Amino acid sequence: MNLEHTYASSFPELATPAVPEIPAATTVLWINEDLAAELELDATWLAGADGLRWLTGGDEKTTALAYSGHQFGHLSPVLGDGRAHLIGELPTSEKRVDIHLKGSGITPYSRPGSDGKAPLSAVWREAVIGEALHALGVPTSRALAVLETGETVRRRSPLPEPAGILVRVADSHLRVGTFQYAHMNVGSDQRIELAGYALSRHYPQVNPGDNPALILLRLVAEHQAHLVAQWMGLGFVHGVLNTDNVSISGQAIDFGPCAFIDGFSDEAVFSSIDRGGRYAYRNQPGITQWNLARFAESLLDLIDPEQPDRAVHLATDLLEHFEETYEDARTRVFAAKLGIAVEGAAGAPYERLVAFIDRTLDMLDEHTLDFTGFFRALTDTPDHLVELLPNSETLKSWLADLATLRQDTGTAPGRAEELMQGANPVYIPRNLHLEAALRAVESGDTAPILRLLGAVRQPFTRHSGLEDLETAPARSRFFTSFCGT
Template sequence: MTAHFSFDNSYARLDAPFHRPTLPTPVPAPRLVQLNRPLAEELGLDPDALDSQEGAEILSGNRIPRGAEPIAAAYAGHQFGNFVPQLGDGRAILLGEVVDRAGRRRDIQLKGSGPTPFSRGGDGRAALGPVLREYIVSEAMAALGIPTTRALAAVATGEPVYRETALPGAVLTRVAASHVRIGTFQFLAARGDDDAIGRLADHVIARHDPQAAEAPNPYRALLEGVARRQARLVARWMQVGFIHGVMNTDNMSISGETIDYGPCAFMDGYDPATVFSSIDRNGRYAYANQPGIAQWNLTRLAECLLSRLDPDESRAIEIAQDILAGFAEAFNAAYVQGFREKIGLHDEQDEDAALIQDLLGRMARETADFTLTFRGLGTAAETPEADASVRALFADPAAYDGWAVRWRARLAAESLAPAARKAAMDAVNPAVIPRNHRVEEALAAAIAGDTAPFERLNAALARPYEDRPDFASYAALPPEREAAYRTFCGT
């Protein structure tokens, strides 16, 4: 049985300066740690063929499948606000693109597959812990219904990588709608290559915004499409308490998918100033700052496209400003609507935003758990006696009571049946998220050679909106000792 990929590599057909041909560096003893069989089937691949030694050879980069055209992509980026004119795939290689069973074009990329022309002296490798973290969190995001890159496989390499200490090496096979980033446009703009910017923009339009080709100004429509996708994406992050952790422009995908799961995490107790990343010392990418950073990043993209928005620079700037203002409007609309659904409201009223912010303010002051509070509200909306379990999440339970009176009055203004309201709330308020202590537990065990906790955590996260007694412990509050948590960049 042979693993077969039906590659059609549109990005590889773009010539220099977009990428460099790069072969993965072989590893000594590839071993499949995890294969995402449902995703393999979705991609039109044979999971049985991949779940083999041949599959491990392909998914580690030791064997190049027929039709692949391995390349390392070039891009630049603002990292914590500082511009770096050349970054690029320093430890990732794009094998090629397949068209999945639904007709969607998807990148197949190996991450941790060895040095590339953009490695800047790095080893191009990845450690098992960060690979499995990205697997866990990206698949959890997919199950939550949030646009994201996906994890097809994790392969142990049989050799160590050296960071602060020796760690087991691994390769992640990542699947994405594309790997074009805001930083890809910035790389070309820094070179003054306006022709290449146009070719990249045309590629993105064909791939992600085909309707924009029919617009009076396709490049304006392109920028509007990217801004709209980012607005919806970040609103969804906020609604599940997700902190990306490193929203550099090279980590913001044009497709509107969540990409590059480095120092990311989900918050437990609600605090808008939450930062998990060990390198974000000033809180640039804190939870509450994510919408503003997304708009800042989009401004950098708009700068790259100014000449294509209008030949007159002043007019081009006005167009860009209109689009960026539209991002704020789209984000606010998606944010309020999402939280309106989280607290069980069906009809729109002007005071809803204030009601939502009042709840969040009380949660922040009383360190109420973000996920459990909203999940508990679904039961409380159906059965007022369940208020007790929600109150108990607040350091001062009385802080919940004043808000609950206003909330119940607002619910009474609607005719939705209590059972239907609870079902609608449970469909947007997850019972289970990748709790930080559970992620660390799974990673520590896997690094020590026991993948059972990793597999069970993935099983718990696969159906996050269901109450499953077998996985009730994964929905529980973390131990007190886990309150202070820090994440680290995988490089």
């Protein structure tokens, strides 16, 4: 089962040869059988010795990818894969994907003092988050396998914990930061080829015309707008929306200190290093637009090499449409959560719908209501919502206005239920449930993480025996997340 290396061979300045460090004691803990089937791979074979060798690079020409990144607003000219390796590209009948390792040892891009390794708990965390987002309909990178190396690392505390390697699948690992690095280190002819490569790989149905850089900017902006709108509709906070974590393919990628909101706050932030709240829930659309502006800056001389002012005008005009695209996508996401058929909301009803969405979030924020729980209760037992806010005229008025809005948009009861059933999950990776399962992993017990994984992979179907995973533990508002892989 040979892998290909079209990116590394086409752009050697952006992919440096690097060999993963795979300890002899490395074993396969988990194979994502569903993903393996999608990739036309034999899960049983992957779990064996030959499969492990294939998953970890075998005789492939493995590389570490170069990229830059604005981290918390400050440009780091050289970042790159400091503890990760691109094994190669797997072409399937549907598309080409990257097979990529995280926690696989030091590379030429490793930071001083780095061991290049990852805690096994952090590897499992990324696996669970990726599977949850995928099941919720969000474009995302996913874990193909979780490996345990037999080594230990020190991260969260002075005590050692088991180390692991994530085998990740993504449509590619091209990032905004890739183009920023190329802008500073690669000639314009190759950068035009890079834009063309990204278009042909991720947007093959689109004619690049005579300005592939501008077309790429438009498509990435559109896909990022829809991606962030989906995050907002799930109460998902990515946590580190640096430009090196913004994928050109429009997939969610790199789940370090991410989290799902329990008790809703528009200012929710979980990452221990985001002390200023730069990447808080409410800031995600704006910071994504800011990241896209940095992407545009790396493309300006390709958009119009002869007239810089025209290039700026074209890029600015395009990015000004980001907010409109995002707001429309957000409206559609929340309309489904509220059981409103947005196609019936033309003109004044649409404006009322937008205002009602904002009013809903304000109500959730004011009373710190459980985000996922509120919308699921609206789906299953809307009459019981009053139990969340007893004697609340606010909630009673809200329910009455929701009924009116459904009527005015021609949303039949059956249609409302259908929309909500597909938009409001029963299960998400509740932060403290996930943390408890990860602490069990550190002790060698994988049963809790597999139980949680099973729940979030079928998020819209209630299962007997998983009632405890439907709600957040009492102290969930004190949760803080940390970077792991």
